[in-house]
Amino acid sequence: MLKQQLQQKLQQKLSPQQIQVIKMLEIPTLELEERIRQELEENPALEEGKETSEEEISDDFQDENSGDNTETVEVFNWDDYIGDDDDTPDYKLYANNHPRDDKHD
DSSP, X not given: OOOOOOOOOXXXXXXXXXXXXXXXXXXXXXXXXXXXXXXXXXXXXXXXXXXXXXXXXXHHHHHHHTSOXXXXXXXXXXXXXXXXXXXXXXXXXXXXXXXXXXXXX
């Protein structure tokens, strides 16, 4: 006799990068700093970067935006696209979504 079944299954597979991040989150801060120092010594392509504060980031952002950019901003006018004369009849805008038992005034 033939039997038909439907089964739903949910699986999650972690990528190697996700596994590495999980392991890094598990280790204490001092061990993490030591591991980072070891990686910096072993891999010459890695460099230790300086930490930037929020003030420095906002200053850099303002410096970039305060340059001599002479871009002109075009003014957008909705009236050019939407006129006062509406072609949609009123009966198409009426929503008839009330129960039949309701009395209308």
